Amino acid sequence: MNYFLTEEQEMIKELASRIADEKIAPIAAEYDREGKFPHEIVEFLAQSDLCGVYIEEKYGGLGGGVFEMALVVEELSRACGGIALAFAGTGLGTYPIILYGNEEQKQKYLPDIAAGKKLAAFALTEADAGSDAAGIRTTAVLDGDHYILNGTKQWITNGGEAEVYTVIACTDKEKGARGFSAFIVDRDTPGFTFGKKEDKMGIRASSTRELIFNDCRIPRENLLGREGMGFIVAMKTLDRTRPGVAAQALGIATGAFNAALKYSRERYQFGQPISSFQAVQHMLADMAIQIEAARALVYQTCRYIDSGAKNFSKESAMAKVMASDTAMKVTIDAIQIMGGYGYMREYPVEKMMRDAKITQIYEGTNQIQRNVIALELVKELSSKRK
Amino acid sequence: MNIIVCVKQVPGTNEVKINRETNTIVRESAEAIINPFDEHAIEEGVRLKEKTGGKVTVLSMGIPKVADLLRETIAVGVDDAVLLTDRAFAGADTLATSYALAMGIRKLGEFDLIICGKQAIDGDTAQVGPSLAEKLGIPHATYVRKIEEIRDGYMRCQRMTDDGYEVIEMPLPALITVVKEINEPRLPSIKGKLKAKKTEVKVLSAEDIGADLNLCGLKGSATQVIKTFTPVHEVKAEMIDGTAREQARTLVDKLLSMQFVKRT
Numbered sequence: 001m002n003y004f005l006t007e008e009q010e011m012i013k014e015l016a017s018r019i020a021d022e023k024i025a026p027i028a029a030e031y032d033r034e035g036k037f038p039h040e041i042v043e044f045l046a047q048s049d050l051c052g053v054y055i056e057e058k059y060g061g062l063g064g065g066v067f068e069m070a071l072v073v074e075e076l077s078r079a080c081g082g083i084a085l086a087f088a089g090t091g092l093g094t095y096p097i098i099l100y101g102n103e104e105q106k107q108k109y110l111p112d113i114a115a116g117k118k119l120a121a122f123a124l125t126e127a128d129a130g131s132d133a134a135g136i137r138t139t140a141v142l143d144g145d146h147y148i149l150n151g152t153k154q155w156i157t158n159g160g161e162a163e164v165y166t167v168i169a170c171t172d173k174e175k176g177a178r179g180f181s182a183f184i185v186d187r188d189t190p191g192f193t194f195g196k197k198e199d200k201m202g203i204r205a206s207s208t209r210e211l212i213f214n215d216c217r218i219p220r221e222n223l224l225g226r227e228g229m230g231f232i233v234a235m236k237t238l239d240r241t242r243p244g245v246a247a248q249a250l251g252i253a254t255g256a257f258n259a260a261l262k263y264s265r266e267r268y269q270f271g272q273p274i275s276s277f278q279a280v281q282h283m284l285a286d287m288a289i290q291i292e293a294a295r296a297l298v299y300q301t302c303r304y305i306d307s308g309a310k311n312f313s314k315e316s317a318m319a320k321v322m323a324s325d326t327a328m329k330v331t332i333d334a335i336q337i338m339g340g341y342g343y344m345r346e347y348p349v350e351k352m353m354r355d356a357k358i359t360q361i362y363e364g365t366n367q368i369q370r371n372v373i374a375l376e377l378v379k380e381l382s383s384k385r386k
Numbered sequence: 387m388n389i390i391v392c393v394k395q396v397p398g399t400n401e402v403k404i405n406r407e408t409n410t411i412v413r414e415s416a417e418a419i420i421n422p423f424d425e426h427a428i429e430e431g432v433r434l435k436e437k438t439g440g441k442v443t444v445l446s447m448g449i450p451k452v453a454d455l456l457r458e459t460i461a462v463g464v465d466d467a468v469l470l471t472d473r474a475f476a477g478a479d480t481l482a483t484s485y486a487l488a489m490g491i492r493k494l495g496e497f498d499l500i501i502c503g504k505q506a507i508d509g510d511t512a513q514v515g516p517s518l519a520e521k522l523g524i525p526h527a528t529y530v531r532k533i534e535e536i537r538d539g540y541m542r543c544q545r546m547t548d549d550g551y552e553v554i555e556m557p558l559p560a561l562i563t564v565v566k567e568i569n570e571p572r573l574p575s576i577k578g579k580l581k582a583k584k585t586e587v588k589v590l591s592a593e594d595i596g597a598d599l600n601l602c603g604l605k606g607s608a609t610q611v612i613k614t615f616t617p618v619h620e621v622k623a624e625m626i627d628g629t630a631r632e633q634a635r636t637l638v639d640k641l642l643s644m645q646f647v648k649r650t
Contacts, residue, residue, distance in 0.1 A: 011579050018573060049576040062576055 001292055003299050005071075010069055015048045016075035024079035031083060031205035032351050033155040035197070037161050038083040038205055045072075045087060046116020053230040054091060055098065066240055067302035070247035071118040077251025078258070081355035084251065086119060088244045089157035089206065092363075093120025095237045096166040096182055105184060121162035123153040123211050125232050131368045133168075133234065134177040138213060140169035145220050147171075147183060149213035152195070157362075159209030160194040163187045166237075167211070168230045180230030184222040191216030192220035202354030208263055220345035235313075240305060242316040242363055246298045246323035249359040250291065256334035256352040257287050263338050280337055287330045314376035317369035324359035324366060331356045387440035387536070388497045389431040391464070392487055392518070393424035395452045396508045409611040420455050427564050429571040431501050432463035432599025434536065441465040443494065447475055453587040460585045461578035462571070466492065469583065472592040477604030480509075484517035486602055489595040491522065499541070500561040504529055515563035531568050541612065543643040620630050627648045 005013065023044050031038060045051050053068040054244040054279050055061025062068065076084035094113050097105055097120075112118040114376045129135035138151025149169055156165075172179030185192060196211025224233055261284055264275035274280050305312050331353035335342035342349050360366045398417035405412050420428075431442040444459045445472040446452050456467035470490045478486065491497065500519070505512035512528070519526035531551060532544040539558050544551045546565050574582075592602055600606060626633045641647045 008576070008580070011576055015573065015576060015579075044573055047575060048573045049578075052575075 001296070002129065003295075005111070008062070008064070009068060009071060012050065012053055012062075012064070013071045013075055016050060016072045017078075019044050019050075020075050020079035023074060024083050028080035028083065028205070029345075029348065029351065031080065033204075033345075035199075035204045037207050038086055039161075041083055042086050042116055042119065051087070051090070051116035052110075052114025055094070055110050057116040059106055060114035061110070065302070065306035066243050067299065067306050070243050070298060073247040074246050074251040074254070077248045077355075078255040080205060081248050081252045081352070081359075082203035083204055084248055085157055085206035086161070088241075088248055089122070090120045090162065091244055092122040092237065092241045093158065093162060093164060095240050096122065096224055096233050097164075098182065099236055099240070100182065100233050102376075103315045104221065105224070109184065111134075112370055113164065118164055119158050119162040120164040120166070121156050121158035122237065123156045123165055123167040125154050125156070126152065127154050127169055132364055133231070134166060136170060136180065138167070138169040140171050140181060140183060141218070142171070143217075146217040147220060147223065149185070149191070149216040149218060151213050153211040153213075153356040154200065155208050155362075156209055156211050157206055159207055159211055160197070161207045165211065166224065167213075168234050169213075171227045171230075175228065177231040180234070181227045182233040182349070183218055184224060184231045185216070185218055186274075189216055189218055200346050201357065202351070203358050204354075239313050239316045241300055242306065242320040242368065242369075243302050245359055245363045246294070246301075246319040247357065249320075249323040249327035250295055250298055251353050252356045252359070253291050253294070253323070253330040255359075256327075256331040256349050256356075257284075257291055259349050259352075260284065260287070260334035260337040260342075263341070267338075267341075274337070283333050283337055287333055288300050290326045290330060294319075294326040297322050314373050317364070318337075320359075320363065321366045321369045321373075324356070327356040327359055328353075387434060387438045387499065389434055389440065389442045389443045390491060390494065390497050390500045391424070391427045391431045391442060392500065392502045392514070393428065393444050393446050393456070394421045394461070394503075394506045394508075394514075395419070395446065395448050395455055396421045396506055402616075409613060410477070418451065418455060420459070421503050421506045421508075423438070423505060423507070423564070425503075425571040426566050426568055427501040427503045428462060428464060429569045430458055430533070430564055431499075431570075433569065434499070434533070435463070438536070440498070443468060444489055445487065445494070446470070447478070447483055447490070450589070453589065454588050455511050457582050457585055458574070458579075460582035461574035463578065467569050467587040469589050470591075470595065471589055472602070474592040474597070474599050474602045474605075477607065478602065479607035479609045480511050480513040480517055481608050482602055482604075482606035484514050484521055486592070486597055486608060487514070487518050488521035489597045490590060491518075493590065493595045498537070498558045500524075500559070502561065502563045504563045504565050512563070515561060519561040522559075522561070522581075524561055526563070527556060527557045528563045530554075530562040530564045531566075533562075617620060 048073050052061030053064045057063040073088045078298050092374045097109050113120055127138050140147040165321050167183050168180050170179055171181040191214045193212045195212055198208040201322050264280055265273050267274045298319045304315055334349045341347050395418045398419045403412040435442050442464045443466040444456055444464050445468045450471050453469050456469055470486055475486055502515035516526055527543055527545050529546040530543045531546045534542045541558055542555045545554050626636050
């Protein structure tokens with residue numbers, strides 16, 4: 001399918017694809033096995049100017065948007081959905097600054113992120129605040145020129161590896177979700193430490209850790225937006241980054257499909273390649289249909305967002321659900337086509353299946369996404385009736 | 387520091403066609419890439435420039451299409467690209483090629499260092515670099531794996547040999563040919579690619595560089611390709627039997643007969 005990318009988008013895709021094939025694919029299995037963080041891949045991304053594709057040019061980026069970010073995530077994820085997260089997780093941690101940072105905050109943080117000198121992370125989730133994000137307990141109390149942070153964030157992508165964290169904390173318990181605020185926290189701030197690195201089923205090259213704030217004093221000027229805007233900051237950020245998760249899922253699905261297709265031509269049974277059997281052909285056809293349909297939705301959603309649309313929660317959620325459900329199904333079918341070989345660690349598709357699963361869970365479970373979609377549908381209908 | 391990097395277009399490894407009459411590669415049809423060793427030469431040039439300032443110019447002799455490949459080198463940090471192209475250059479062997487390159491370099495003016503890849507993956511001769519240095523009357527070192535020091539008028543580098551390396555000191559301007567161990571070529575950058583798109587490759591003809599047409603191309607070539615094959619490099623070992631004393635005697639006799647040692 002021709003998606004009519006601009007020349008610059010083509011360049012971005014081509015370079016990300018080169019990094020995926022030449023640099024990531026050869027190490028993906030090892031990094032998955034050993035849970036290594038891909039610092040050198042980040043350096044390649046930095047060298048190629050890809051770290052800042054979604055950051056404004058005046059801060060050293062390429063001036064693209066969600067679509068450019070998604071193109072990079074998709075290509076990298078074809079080779080490894082875990083390694084791609086060093087980039088995608090940084091996007092998630094950076095968007096709050098892009099959307100709500102003041103000029104000083106942008107000047108201070110964005111150039112280093114665009115240059116790949118710093119990674120970022122986004123910290124919302126806590127032990128008792130997952131789908132119900134309103135349940136967060138981390139507090140931030142103003143004390144003179146500083147806020148004092150206390151609490152523990154859980155399952156934070158790029159935890160420990162990122163230098164810049166955007167953290168959602170409660171500044172006014174009385175007000176519930178309206179009492180949340182967003183802060184930028186530097187990694188080396190005293191009172192800020194990290195808990196254990198999680199041992200995960202998939203995306204094992206990505207670092208997932210607890211962030212522990214113990215009387216952590218951060219300068220008042222690190223507040224993003226105003227007090228009480230934290231929940232909005234989080235929701236508006238996630239609306240923009242869900243297509244990134246969708247792109248990750250799309251990349252994983254494409255990687256698995258390519259492996260299965262290639263295998264089906266090489267594997268001979270009953271004297272012929274298994275690609276000549278209709279049972280296999282139909283599976284391959286269905287996989288290709290689903291991937292292409294998901295890609296069309298993801299790309300169009302990205303373009304809609306980048307066009308300056310105001311409300312795109314529904315579209316963003318649809319893209320994420322569609323692509324992640326597709327990735328799950330396609331990776332399972334890829335294993336099925338490859339049979340016993342597909343089940344073995346020597347072949348890449350079992351890892352892709354493990355990596356795919358998280359895309360149905362994080363940045364809002366697919367059940368929560370469906371809630372969002374349904375809610376928007378009802379809202380749209382009732383606004384028409386008025 | 388003014389650095390010139392000489393590069394060659396070679397066929398990608400996928401499909402290579404040979405012209406049966408001339409026994410040379412049909413360059414128009416094959417997918418073209420920059421000779422992989424030359425990528426290391428470019429990288430070294432760009433690294434030197436980043437350290438010492440100055441500029442890097444890539445230079446090639448080839449068909450007009452080579453301009454596209456040269457333009458791509460801008461994306462990895464090269465400043466200028468120059469292509470020598472002319473029907474008169476066609477069919478050049480290493481002698482005629484190094485003549486044309488030397489004339490081109492004279493036309494470009496002052497330089498401190500010329501860097502070439504150790505050899506091209508198609509012809510595998512490894513002759514153009516040294517031959518070019520001779521034509522320009524400058525010192526050269528081949529198979530360089532590391533530049534230890536470089537400053538105005540002086541360089542010290544490590545030259546790889548079969549069983550180790552030599553340290554070579556040379557005055558500048560000089561020429562080196564590099565092995566792939568010298569560095570890891572960087573990936574292009576988007577900003578570089580955008581710059582490359584706007585860059586014009588300077589194209590020079592035989593006339594532009596004041597070349598004597600009798601020394602160019604097929605006319606200026608001293609060699610002719612009759613057939614191509616991979617040379618076999620065999621070391622024959624002979625095992626000497628017997629007691630230690632007998633073995634020693636046999637060995638000494640052999641060394642004497644081969645005049646490696648002399649009886650005193």
